[in-house]
Amino acid sequence: xxxxxxxxxxxxxxxxxxxxxxxxxxxxxxxxxxxxxxxxxxxxxxxxxxxxxxxxxxxxxxxxxxxxxxxxxxxxxxxxxxxxxxxxxxxxxxxxxxxxxxxxxxxxxxxxxxxxxxxxxxxxxxxxxxxxxxxxxxxxxxxxxxxxxxxxxxxxxxxxxxxxxxxxxxxxxxxxxxxxxxxxxxxxxxxxxxxxxxxxxxxxxxxxxxxxxxxxxxxxxxxxxxxxxxxxxxxxxxxxxxxxxxxxxxxxxxxxxxxxxxxxxxxxxxxxxxxxxxxxxxxxxxxxxxxxxxxxxxxxxxxxxxxxxxxxxxxxxxxxxxxxxxxx
Amino acid sequence: xxxxxxxxxxxxxxxxxxxxxxxxxxxxxxxxxxxxxxxxxxxxxxxxxxxxxxxxxxxxxxxxxxxxxxxxxxxxxxxxxxxxxxxxxxxxxxxxxxxxxxxxxxxxxxxxxxxxxxxxxxxxxxxxxxxxxxxxxxxxxxxxxxxxxxxxxxxxxxxxxxxxxxxxxxxxxxxxxxxxxxxxxxxxxxxxxxxxxxxxxxxxxxxxxxxxxxxxxxxxxxxxxxxxxxxxxxxxxxxxxxxxxxxxxxxxxxxxxxxxxxxxxxxxxxxxxxxxxxxxxxxxxxxxxxxxxxxxxxxxxxxxxxxxxxxxxxxxxxxxxxxxxxxxxxxxxxxxxxxxxxxxxxxxxxx
Numbered sequence: 001x002x003x004x005x006x007x008x009x010x011x012x013x014x015x016x017x018x019x020x021x022x023x024x025x026x027x028x029x030x031x032x033x034x035x036x037x038x039x040x041x042x043x044x045x046x047x048x049x050x051x052x053x054x055x056x057x058x059x060x061x062x063x064x065x066x067x068x069x070x071x072x073x074x075x076x077x078x079x080x081x082x083x084x085x086x087x088x089x090x091x092x093x094x095x096x097x098x099x100x101x102x103x104x105x106x107x108x109x110x111x112x113x114x115x116x117x118x119x120x121x122x123x124x125x126x127x128x129x130x131x132x133x134x135x136x137x138x139x140x141x142x143x144x145x146x147x148x149x150x151x152x153x154x155x156x157x158x159x160x161x162x163x164x165x166x167x168x169x170x171x172x173x174x175x176x177x178x179x180x181x182x183x184x185x186x187x188x189x190x191x192x193x194x195x196x197x198x199x200x201x202x203x204x205x206x207x208x209x210x211x212x213x214x215x216x217x218x219x220x221x222x223x224x225x226x227x228x229x230x231x232x233x234x235x236x237x238x239x240x241x242x243x244x245x246x247x248x249x250x251x252x253x254x255x256x257x258x259x260x261x262x263x264x265x266x267x268x269x270x271x272x273x274x275x276x277x278x279x280x281x282x283x284x285x286x287x288x289x290x291x292x293x294x295x296x297x298x299x300x301x302x303x304x305x306x307x308x309x310x311x312x313x314x315x316x317x318x319x320x321x322x323x324x325x326x327x328x
Numbered sequence: 329x330x331x332x333x334x335x336x337x338x339x340x341x342x343x344x345x346x347x348x349x350x351x352x353x354x355x356x357x358x359x360x361x362x363x364x365x366x367x368x369x370x371x372x373x374x375x376x377x378x379x380x381x382x383x384x385x386x387x388x389x390x391x392x393x394x395x396x397x398x399x400x401x402x403x404x405x406x407x408x409x410x411x412x413x414x415x416x417x418x419x420x421x422x423x424x425x426x427x428x429x430x431x432x433x434x435x436x437x438x439x440x441x442x443x444x445x446x447x448x449x450x451x452x453x454x455x456x457x458x459x460x461x462x463x464x465x466x467x468x469x470x471x472x473x474x475x476x477x478x479x480x481x482x483x484x485x486x487x488x489x490x491x492x493x494x495x496x497x498x499x500x501x502x503x504x505x506x507x508x509x510x511x512x513x514x515x516x517x518x519x520x521x522x523x524x525x526x527x528x529x530x531x532x533x534x535x536x537x538x539x540x541x542x543x544x545x546x547x548x549x550x551x552x553x554x555x556x557x558x559x560x561x562x563x564x565x566x567x568x569x570x571x572x573x574x575x576x577x578x579x580x581x582x583x584x585x586x587x588x589x590x591x592x593x594x595x596x597x598x599x600x601x602x603x604x605x606x607x608x609x610x611x612x613x614x615x616x617x618x619x620x621x622x623x624x625x626x627x628x629x630x631x632x633x634x635x636x637x638x639x640x641x642x643x644x645x646x647x648x649x650x651x652x653x654x655x656x657x658x659x660x661x662x663x664x665x666x667x668x669x670x671x672x673x674x675x676x677x678x679x
Contacts, residue, residue, distance in 0.1 A: 026479075068574055095577035108568035112354060112590040121586075122576040155354065171572065 007079065007179060007211050008042040008065070014073035015057070015064040019286060032286045034060040036235035037074070039313065040321075042179075047205070047212040049226030049243070051219060051258070055282065057235045058215045059103070062181040065213065066098055067091060078179065096126055099172035101201075103184040105164035109156040115142070115167055116152030122174040141170040144207075145200060162193035169200060173208065181213045186221065198225060219262050223247055231255050234293040235285055237313065241320040251316070251327045253298050254278075292325065300326055358594075361670040368666020374659035382445035386532065389439035390427075394624040396435030402642050403430040420642065429644045431634055437645065440626035441652050446531050447615075447627045448608050448656060451541060455607030456600040458546035463553025464596060468584055470554065471561030482558065485551045497544045497610060501619040504540040536625035541614065545607050556599055560592040594671035601664035605657035612653060628653050 015035035020026040034057045042048045052058050064071045067083050076083040078098065086094060099122075102108035109118055120138045123129045129137050139149035145166040156164055165185060172180055182201065186194040198221065204210060216222050222229055223243060230240040231254060239252040250256050257276040264270045278297045283289050289296050295306040305325050313323040362368050381388055404420045405428060428437040470481040508517045508524075524539035531538060564570065565588065573583045614620035615629030616636075623630065628649040635645030 063571075066575065068571060092577040092579075095575060100572070100575045102568045102572060104568055108572050110569040110573075110587050110591070113586070121573070121578065125576055125578050125582070168572075171576070175576070 004046075005044045006041045007044045008213075009077040010041065010065060010074070011039050011077070012074040013038040013061065013064055013071055013076060015060050015069055016072040030286055031072075033235050033288060034285055035064055035071075036285075036288070038237055040230060040237060040240055042211055042213060044178075045205075045209055045211055046227040047214050047225055049222035049229040050213060050215045050232060051217060051222050051229060052232030053217060053282065055285070056232045057285070058217075058232055059183050061232070062100065062183050062213060062215050066100055066181055068100075093126075096122075096175040097177055098179040098181070099175070099177040101165075101168050101172050101180060101182045101185045104188050105161050105168055106188070108168050109164055111156055114153055114155055115147075115159075118156070118167060119152075119170045119174055122171060126175055128175060137174075138170075141174055142167075144173065145170045145204070146196075160193075161189050162196060165189060165193075165197050166200065169197075169204065173204060176208070177210070179211045179213070181215070183215050184217070185214075187216065187218070194221070201225065219258060231258065234282060234288055236293055236323065237321070238294065238324070239320075239322045241322075242318075245318065245320050249320075251320075251322045252324050253300050253326070254294050257299075292323070302326070358670040362666050365666040365669060367662040368670070371659040371662030371664075371666065374655065375663060378445050378449060378656060378659070381442055382449050385442050385446055389436075389442040391436040391439040393440045393443035393626045394435065395439075396430065396433045398434050400425070400430050400434035401432050402638070402645075403434070404642065404644055405429045408644055416642075428648045429642075431631070431645055432638065435624075437631070437648050440631060441628070441648060443533070444626045444628045444631065444649070444652070446533055447536070447538070447541075447621055447625065448611065448653075450531065450538070451545060451611040452604040452608045452660070454542045455545040455549050455610075456604050458542075459549040459553045459603065460596060460600055462546070462550035464557050464589075466550065467554040467557025467559075468561060468588070471558035472565060472580070472584060472588070474562075478558070482555075485554055488548075488551050493548050494610075494613070497548055497614065498617070498619060500544045500547065501540060501614060504543070505537075505619065508540065533621070533625045536621045538621065541611055541620060544614070545610055549603070549607065552603070553596060553599065557592060557596060560595060561588055564588050564591055595668075598664055598668040598671060601660060601667055604660045604664075608653070608656060608660075 013035055014033075014037055016031040016033050018028050019030040019032060021029050036057075038061060040048070050058050050061065060069065063069045065076050065083070067076075067086070071084055074084070078094065081094070083091070083094065113121075116135065116138050119141055120134050123134055123137060128134075135152065138152055142151055143149045147163060147166050147170070151159075156167065159167065168185075185201070186197050189197060201212070201214075202225065205212060212225075214222065214225055226243050228240065228242050229246045230237045231246070231250075231252065232238070233254050239246065239250060239255045241249075246255065247259065250259055253276075257278050260274060260276045264273055276299065278299075280297045283293070283296055289307070291305075291307040291309055292298070292301070292311050295301045298306065301307070302325055309325075311323045311325045313321055315321050316327060362372070400421070400423070402420055403423045403426055404416055405426060406422050406424045408429070409417050409422055426436045426438065428441065430436055431440070466481065466485075470478045508520050512518065520539065524537060525534075527539050527542075528534050528536045570583060570587055573587050578587075611620055611627065612629030612632065615627040616633040618630075618633070620629055621627045631649040632646055632653075635642065635647075635649070639646055
């Protein structure tokens with residue numbers, strides 16, 4: 001992939017959710033540090049995969065970038081504009097440039113609206129088209145995502161999960177965005193349907209020159225679709241590299257453990273696969289461990305270093321970032 | 329094994345082509361489901377009949393509600409004596425002039441029941457309407473904006489709830505009846521009285537004092553709806569489709585009106601339909617204790633109250649208003665239950 005323009009730059013993004021107590025007067029008693037200092041960039045036209053286990057802050061990252069949650073700290077530059085500083089109308093206008101595809105195709109479509117209304121709403125909100133023109137555009141969009149153009153008058157409950165997800169894709173594409181956050185768009189689908197949606201996303205990327213932030217926990221899928229991959233653990237990115245660097249030369253012990261859990265579809269090789277079993281549970285993001293967040297479960301931790309100082313997220317060459325005291 | 333598959337596919341294709349371009353309206357579906365439910369349909373028909381009766385009261389009623397001759401007081405209908413033999417015939421006037429007999433002033437009970445629908449039905453509907461109007465708006469604002477505002481608004485509801493509703497209404501009615509009675513022109517009370525006179529004359533019940541009953545019930549009816557609406561919104565606003573609406577840049581008004589309200593209006597309508605018997609009951613109770621409509625306006629509650637005094641001697645005076653009340657309450661409850669089944673999204677696709 002050729003070096004191209006950076007579309008999105010995230011600097012020290014923090015998303016903390018306050019924990020409050022009290023019936024009438026609310027006391028601030030702590031924070032859930034769902035996202036705790038992320039820095040990365042996404043180039044024009046590439047797909048950045050974001051993987052990590054449940055509750056590590058992947059989805060929160062996506063929503064904080066899109067300003068669905070207002071970040072607690074840090075900056076998000078989209079085409080040079082700082083989104084965290086935008087409010088009201090300018091932010092609303094930016095929404096034409098960036099969109100989101102949601103995880104649950106059953107919850108992400110309003111059951112009381114027809115497909116035409118759902119897909120046409122972004123066009124209506126942004127005054128792109130109305131009346132017959134709007135209807136035509138919606139029908140074209142439906143065809144684009146592989147649906148019958150006459151589905152406009154039907155309701156979401158009449159569709160299968162895969163078809164619903166296609167409707168979600170059509171809605172995201174409606175206003176012609178440049179950047180789309182795909183928040184586990186296939187996790188809620190049957191395995192047989194997952195490939196179709198992946199192919200659709202790739203097709204749309206080609207056709208409309210889209211840039212994706214692809215959030216998932218399925219390592220094989222992320223490997224298939226991503227140009228670069230970031231691994232998250234407890235609110236932080238622990239490793240970020242190109243796909244091949246990460247899958248063949250993952251440096252962080254957490255990355256290694258994750259990769260070792262991927263089954264290999266070859267019985268001979270699968271037999272010899274060495275799994276790194278992590279012990280213990282993910283600590284609470286309300287009270288993350290001192291030092292490296294991963295040290296409580298790390299098989300190679302250095303006592304006295306890992307549990308004291310937070311490792312720096314540094315480039316070890318070729319834009320391969322790792323946050324680990326063992327890696328230099 | 330291939331044959332049934334093909335036929336089912338063909339059927340699906342056929343259904344698809346039939347459906348093309350034809351909007352499948354969710355409300356229409358609900359309406360059909362409602363009519364298929366026999367109890368609900370019966371309730372609906374009964375309510376429709378009551379509505380027609382109340383609209384056509386002057387034509388349907390054999391006598392005027394206030395017309396009566398005390399020489400014909402306490403007339404027991406002849407058919408009732410045949411049906412339920414007792415010793416009533418030995419002391420009461422028995423006649424077939426009045427279908428349901430007459431009251432202590434010789435007024436026709438049937439006519440008063442028919443005119444009484446003009447009190448009971450509006451009270452029920454206005455109660456439900458004000459509860460929906462105030463409660464929905466209040467609950468929507470509280471639930472949608474959340475935070476400190478929500479906290480404050482819900483504490484106000486809690487305080488309102490803390491008053492015993494009946495006592496509050498009784499106090500309010502007593503206040504209305506004393507403060508708004510006979511005032512000089514130009515005062516607030518006079519304005520209220522003027523509005524009340526307009527409402528009374530529109531309803532054909534001059535001197536009824538309907539506005540004050542509407543006010544009393546309206547002021548105390550909305551809290552439950554506000555809580556219900558808020559609760560529904562709290563769960564709904566976290567849904568992904570609402571997030572999607574934020575994402576495409578929709579404003580708060582649009583999200584509330586197009587995404588949230590259509591999804592909560594069903595349960596709210598069901599709750600209010602089921603609450604209507606309660607409002608009717610409240611009016612009946614107020615009239616029973618003499619704080620409802622002013623005589624001679626016929627209210628089922630005041631009729632029961634009149635009859636209760638001579639319950640042992642003339643049970644027919646209580647029997648018919650009580651039956652009318654019971655049937656109306658059943659009708660609304662049946663309809664409400666039917667609506668709940670019809671509007672429940674989980675019932676979708678079932679016949």
